[in-house]
């Protein structure tokens with residue numbers, strides 16, 4: 448019996464376009480000024496140092512670090528320091544009203560219905576946990592954060608690694624088979640299933656489920672019956 452739902456964001460609750468065409472360009476454009484103004488703040492300095500280490504750069508090479516981060520954004524790399532810094536930058540955009548996070552039309556009501564029927568709801572995204580809280584706090588459907596019991600990011604492990612899902616199940620405190628993972632990426636679903644989680648594949652239009660899908664496949668949350 449399913450006791451909890453663990454959901455991906457990009458391509459699952461929300462459009463890929465909002466992340467790639469709104470959030471990523473905003474972070475890319477703001478990065479140089481953000482690093483210049485806030486590079487000395489301990490949290491920012493920690494992630495800049497992690498970026499330098501990952502890229503083999505000197506810790507004080509801010510120009511090189513910014514260029515590296517911008518290249519990683521262009522390549523859509525899911526690297527923890529990049530994701531942490533993006534989250535810090537996006538906070539200003541949400542607070543100023545520059546954008547609100549897209550969620551597909553049925554998502555808020557369906558999440559609320561699952562919560563009302565006793566399911567616990569969790570998020571697992573490559574976006575940092577603070578970025579996830581902002582995303583659902585400033586969504587087009589309003590503040591959805593009261594619906595969620597917890598958030599996981601790549602600090603628990605990569606989304607294509609089975610061990611990450613075992614760690615998440617242990618942190619949630621449920622058997623893996625009691626958790627339903629929702630994602631648009633088959634490699635993530637394969638990893639979750641390898642650790643015993645139940646899986647459902649979101650193929651949002653204009654995509655369509657293949658004839659013989661590798662995972663239970665739906666077009667939207669209304670078609671999911673946990």
Ligand SMILES: CSCCC(=O)C(=O)COP(=O)(O)O
Pocket residue numbers: 455456457458466470525530533571572573574575578579582606
């Ligand atoms: C929650 S912040 C925006 C999402 C993001 O940065 C990202 O890389 C999306 O990754 P996901 O694992 O949700 O597909």
Ligand SMILES: [Mg+2]
Pocket residue numbers: 455456457458459630631632
């Ligand atoms: Mg996704």
